[in-house]
Structure formats: C-alpha cells, structure tokens
Amino acid sequence: MRARYVELFGMRPLFQDYLLRGANWLSAPKPQLRDxxxxxxxxxxxxxxxxxxxxxxxxxxxxxxxxxxxxxxxxxxxxxxxxxxxxxxxxxxxxxxxxxxxxxxxxDSTIAFLRPGLVLLNPARVTPETIPEPLRGWDVLWCPPIEERRVPALPYTLSTPWVGMNLLMVDPEHAIVDADQTALIAAMEKRGITVIPHTLRHARVLGGGFHCVTLDTVRDGGPEDYLG
Structure with missing residues (x-):
C-alpha cells in the first residue's frame, strides 16, 4: 500500500538505539511499488x-x-x-x-496462538481438513461468531468483522481481547485464560486489532521449539 510507505520511519530512532546497543538490524528490500x-x-x-x-x-x-x-x-x-x-x-x-x-x-484474524498446544482458528476460513500441517496435533479453539455492536465510522473499512478475533496474548495465561466479543471471552476463560477486555473502537476502519497495533521488540525466552 503506497499510503503506508513511510509508516516505519517513526520507529527508526528505536531501531537505531537497539543497533548501538549491539542488536542486528535487518530490513526487507524496500519495494518500488510499480503498477x-x-x-x-x-x-x-x-x-x-x-x-x-x-x-x-x-x-x-x-x-x-x-x-x-x-x-x-x-x-x-x-x-x-x-x-x-x-x-x-x-x-x-x-x-x-x-x-x-x-x-x-x-x-492474525485467521490464526492466533493462545499458548503452546492451543490455537484459535477462524472457522470461516479454516476447516479441520485445511488446518496447517504443523498444527494438526494442537488443540483447536474455533472462534465463535463475531459480535459487532458498533456501526463502523466509515462506509468502507479495511477489515472484516473478523478483526474481532485479533487479540494480544500477553503471556500464556493472559489475553487482551475486544470487549464486545463476549462469546470468545467466555470460550477462552473456559480454557483457563484470564481475559482483559478492552475497546479499540475503530479497529475495522484502521485495519487492525490489538495484535496488529502492538510491536513487541523485546521478548522473554529464546527460540523455543513448540512443534518438535
């Protein structure tokens, strides 16, 4: 999307600071965005x-x-x-x-990892037969129907209502979830996950939920093997 060409420029001071502290800074080829x-x-x-x-x-x-x-x-x-x-x-x-x-x-509005061995899947896009091969041994939580209680601010939106399953796992026991998604919250709580309901009013217009708007640059732990 040409309109987002300079979007990451605001992060450059942070990346530059990491570089000076010893991190490796890799960047994908900047596309020319030709017709x-x-x-x-x-x-x-x-x-x-x-x-x-x-x-x-x-x-x-x-x-x-x-x-x-x-x-x-x-x-x-x-x-x-x-x-x-x-x-x-x-x-x-x-x-x-x-x-x-x-x-x-x-x-992340199709697949969301909740904790090792448990994945949230979008039933409108994934079926039991099309679950990605590496996840076939995992326990699946099929996302309940999305509850849309607010009319989008604009007639044209960047996201479908399924942005409602775009959640952020803070750790394997805690999740930030759209407060309107009461069925999803209940399903996650039955799996032992503590849900922190929150509101992101214009998620559909902006084209992203809690996972999309979060850029975690530092994580605990190393390159764990959850599929081995």
Missing amino acids: ELYLVDEDGLPALGEAEPAFEAANVLRLGRDVFYQVSRSGNELGLRWLESTLRLLGDVRVHPIRGLYNGTHI
Whole structure:
C-alpha cells in the first residue's frame, strides 16, 4: 500500500538505539511499488503480483523457532523467498508457507496462538481438513461468531468483522481481547485464560486489532521449539 510507505520511519530512532546497543538490524528490500505489482484476480478483487518481493509483517506469525507466512494479497511468493533466505542466516528457523486459506490481508484474524498446544482458528476460513500441517496435533479453539455492536465510522473499512478475533496474548495465561466479543471471552476463560477486555473502537476502519497495533521488540525466552 503506497499510503503506508513511510509508516516505519517513526520507529527508526528505536531501531537505531537497539543497533548501538549491539542488536542486528535487518530490513526487507524496500519495494518500488510499480503498477505491475497491483493486479486484479478473476473475481475482480485486488491481487498482489510477483514483480518484486513484497509483504508486510502482519502476514507473518512467529512461534518460537517457527515462522508462518501467509501467501495472499499482502504477501507474495517472492517475499516468502526473501524471508526464507534471510532467516537461514539467523540459524535454525523453520518457515511454513500458508497458501489457500485466506487471500486477504493479515494472518492474525485467521490464526492466533493462545499458548503452546492451543490455537484459535477462524472457522470461516479454516476447516479441520485445511488446518496447517504443523498444527494438526494442537488443540483447536474455533472462534465463535463475531459480535459487532458498533456501526463502523466509515462506509468502507479495511477489515472484516473478523478483526474481532485479533487479540494480544500477553503471556500464556493472559489475553487482551475486544470487549464486545463476549462469546470468545467466555470460550477462552473456559480454557483457563484470564481475559482483559478492552475497546479499540475503530479497529475495522484502521485495519487492525490489538495484535496488529502492538510491536513487541523485546521478548522473554529464546527460540523455543513448540512443534518438535
């Protein structure tokens, strides 16, 4: 999206500080965003071409030493190729491409890791037969129907109502969840997760929920193997 070209510039002082304190600073190739990158599929919907590597971070979920990458209109195959080649330089990191589940943007309204062995899945996009292979042995919590109690501020929104399952796990026992999602909150509490209800009023208009608007630059622990 051309409108977001300079979005990360606000983070540069933070990244520069980390660099001076000994961190490694890697950056994906800045796309030229030429017209041939912006295509239309057979249904008349926007599609992402392969003119250059292009993906956004919201197309990626990290699970310890494993990384899940959604090939979609916000992440192409060349972007996957670049990410795989770069992560190989960092050590034993496994990249799992996800194809055919959802062609829209952002992976975290389709798959959300709650704790080791428990995953929240979007039943409108994932079926028992299409669960990604590395997660087939995990316990699945199927997201209840999304409750939308507010009319979006604008007639056109960047996100579907499923942004309501876009939650933030603070740790394996605590989650920040959209306060309107009472059925989801109840289902998570039955699994022993303490939920902190919160309101992000314009999530659909802005195109992101609690997971999307959070950039955790420091994490406890190392590259755990949750799938081994």
